[in-house]
Amino acid sequence: MGRAAALWANGLRAYAAGQLPARHAVRQAHRVLEDLHALLVAPLEPQLRPYCRLVVAPFGLLHGLPFHAFADGHACVWDRWEVVYVPAGSLLPPLQKRPVARGPAVCVADGLRGQLPGAVAEARGVARRVGGRLYENPSPAEFLAAVRDAALVHVAAHCRFRPEAPLLFAIYLTAGLVTAADVLAAEAGCGIVVLSGCDTGASRVLPGDELVGFTRAWLHAGARAVVVSLWPVHDGSTAQFMQQLYEHLGRGARIPDALRSAGLQLRARWEHPWHWAGFVVVGDPLARLVENTGCARSLDGSPQGG
Numbered sequence: 001m002g003r004a005a006a007l008w009a010n011g012l013r014a015y016a017a018g019q020l021p022a023r024h025a026v027r028q029a030h031r032v033l034e035d036l037h038a039l040l041v042a043p044l045e046p047q048l049r050p051y052c053r054l055v056v057a058p059f060g061l062l063h064g065l066p067f068h069a070f071a072d073g074h075a076c077v078w079d080r081w082e083v084v085y086v087p088a089g090s091l092l093p094p095l096q097k098r099p100v101a102r103g104p105a106v107c108v109a110d111g112l113r114g115q116l117p118g119a120v121a122e123a124r125g126v127a128r129r130v131g132g133r134l135y136e137n138p139s140p141a142e143f144l145a146a147v148r149d150a151a152l153v154h155v156a157a158h159c160r161f162r163p164e165a166p167l168l169f170a171i172y173l174t175a176g177l178v179t180a181a182d183v184l185a186a187e188a189g190c191g192i193v194v195l196s197g198c199d200t201g202a203s204r205v206l207p208g209d210e211l212v213g214f215t216r217a218w219l220h221a222g223a224r225a226v227v228v229s230l231w232p233v234h235d236g237s238t239a240q241f242m243q244q245l246y247e248h249l250g251r252g253a254r255i256p257d258a259l260r261s262a263g264l265q266l267r268a269r270w271e272h273p274w275h276w277a278g279f280v281v282v283g284d285p286l287a288r289l290v291e292n293t294g295c296a297r298s299l300d301g302s303p304q305g306g
Contacts (some may be wrong), residue, residue, distance in 0.1 A: 004035045005061045037070035049225035053082040069277035082256040084285040095284040103149035105132030110157040110173045119156035126154045139175040150190045169214045182273035222283035225283030237275035254288040255281045
């Protein structure tokens with residue numbers, strides 16, 4: 001198990017850095033994902049077949065691995081099941097009992113003085129699609145005030161994980177930082193949070209397998225579900241992923257189903273999992289935008305019923 005996890009991480013870094021020919025990198029990734037499937041999914045597959053959704057609570061070396069991309073050589077887990085992650089199974093009941101956030105959708109964009117032009121374009125597009133309020137280059141105080149009780153929070157900005165101080169994991173805004181500690185203190189109480197920056201799902205595992213990072217901070221601050229990245233994501237494929245994600249959410253799909261559909265659509269274009277398997281949903285598997293009045297919209301921007 002440890003060897004497979006190390007091979008996965010090393011191969012992913014090498015491909016992202018352009019150190020491996022694409023064909024070789026794809027073969028290596030598929031081989032490792034098949035090994036992980038054989039170890040972790042195949043022994044349980046007969047018991048899992050009746051179900052349409054898997055809830056995964058990673059432990060130890062499983063943190064950071066794309067369980068949804070594990071494959072048997074013919075199909076991956078996402079081909080057969082929706083997948084949602086939780087820090088611990090005991091969190092599911094309280095997550096599902098949380099009141100639905102009724103505030104407007106909020107889209108935050110910060111291009112760090114022109115360094116991330118794609119982030120601004122992405123947030124503007126999401127704001128148009130969901131009818132959300134757009135905040136460009138907000139201050140940390142404006143950011144925290146804007147997301148309070150928002151039905152949806154979409155953040156397109158640079159993020160950085162600090163393993164030596166996970167509560168200082170930060171969203172980098174031009175005007176300052178918003179840390180995991182800030183999110184915890186704000187008790188934002190928002191519904192669904194989508195963090196499209198790099199490594200937004202990175203966490204440090206403390207003794208007792210307690211996970212500390214941005215995901216846990218948003219969940220403790222009241223969010224029902226958080227969409228985060230497992231690794232530094234590719235700008236081009238991320239833009240297309242987010243476009244597909246919100247198309248499916250706008251049609252009334254639940255978050256895990258929309259995420260799976262978007263990922264599998266990208267797989268048809270980019271074979272390497274770095275492009276299509278980098279985002280996961282952590283939290284309530286039943287969360288969807290149609291629960292929040294005015295957030296679910298059809299493709300032409302008009303509100304959808306249901």
